[in-house]
Amino acid sequence: MLFRDPITSAQNPRIKNLIHLQKAKERKEQNVFVLEGSKEYTQAIRHNYQFAGIFVCPDLISEVHFKALSAGINHDAEVYPVSKEVFDKIAYREGSGGIIALARPKSHCLEDLNLKANPLLLILESVEKPGNLGAILRTADAAGVDAVIVCDPQTDIYNPNVVRSSIGCLFSVPLAVCNSNKAITWLKSKNIAIYCTYLKAAVSYTKVDFTKSSAIVMGTESEGITDKWVTAADQNIIIPMQGSADSMNVSTATAVVVFEACRQRNFGKY
Numbered sequence: 001m002l003f004r005d006p007i008t009s010a011q012n013p014r015i016k017n018l019i020h021l022q023k024a025k026e027r028k029e030q031n032v033f034v035l036e037g038s039k040e041y042t043q044a045i046r047h048n049y050q051f052a053g054i055f056v057c058p059d060l061i062s063e064v065h066f067k068a069l070s071a072g073i074n075h076d077a078e079v080y081p082v083s084k085e086v087f088d089k090i091a092y093r094e095g096s097g098g099i100i101a102l103a104r105p106k107s108h109c110l111e112d113l114n115l116k117a118n119p120l121l122l123i124l125e126s127v128e129k130p131g132n133l134g135a136i137l138r139t140a141d142a143a144g145v146d147a148v149i150v151c152d153p154q155t156d157i158y159n160p161n162v163v164r165s166s167i168g169c170l171f172s173v174p175l176a177v178c179n180s181n182k183a184i185t186w187l188k189s190k191n192i193a194i195y196c197t198y199l200k201a202a203v204s205y206t207k208v209d210f211t212k213s214s215a216i217v218m219g220t221e222s223e224g225i226t227d228k229w230v231t232a233a234d235q236n237i238i239i240p241m242q243g244s245a246d247s248m249n250v251s252t253a254t255a256v257v258v259f260e261a262c263r264q265r266n267f268g269k270y
Contacts, residue, residue, distance in 0.1 A: 003058045003066075006081035010089050014080060018055065018090055018100070024156045033105055033158035038097030042069050043168030051077035052102040057087035060098025069099075093164065105158050110149065110176040110186055119146040120261055121192065121215040122254065125180060125225050128154045134165025135251035136218075141169035143258045143267070148173055149215075151180040184232045187215050193234045196225050197253065202238035210261035218257075221250050 020026045021034050032052050056066055058081055122145050127133045140148050163170055187194055195208055196217040219225030239256055
């Protein structure tokens, strides 16, 4: 049987190490990240992630079901059954399906992106909050964005909160990480129009043509985008607002602009 002799103590070295991996420094040193949930687990397998270890609670998932979910996983991945008491200590949310796994991160090089003709890209400059990054990746997945490029990130893209809030879309969306200068040079070389969300000298996001090869650039909520992107833009764009607030949550603003681009491109042929 696969589920034998479950770990019953939170003081077990593997359990203690799993908790330590909530820190970015530990994840980087060990070259692993933590994902929780059967949906996230199957998404990672589907997109060819390699696993270093899998913690499974037999009280929450049967061996038959776990094996079915694990079809296609790398054969050297170790499986560690854990008791319900231990699983409750290491799980960060309810409804995770009894699975917490350690996976190997990918490199996410800009040069590895394989774009189709006339792509729609999303650029995130200096994204700070893991929850926002995860929510934006869900939007990108839902809209069928061809790739997300994270420039000069202020958070680890494999932060557990990114994995959780993206609900596995971190694995499904083509993703690159690089500095802004490299991204700008790359976009220009491919004749991809750059549309930067910006509060000054900007036109409404509904007035620009997203039907051609386009990159939508989003900045931080506190500072917006930097001057290098403002200067590089083919057009700076703005979301007109009627209230007293001068900005929106970046994940909400991203969804507004991205789905306008999808509308122009006959998204879903509606």
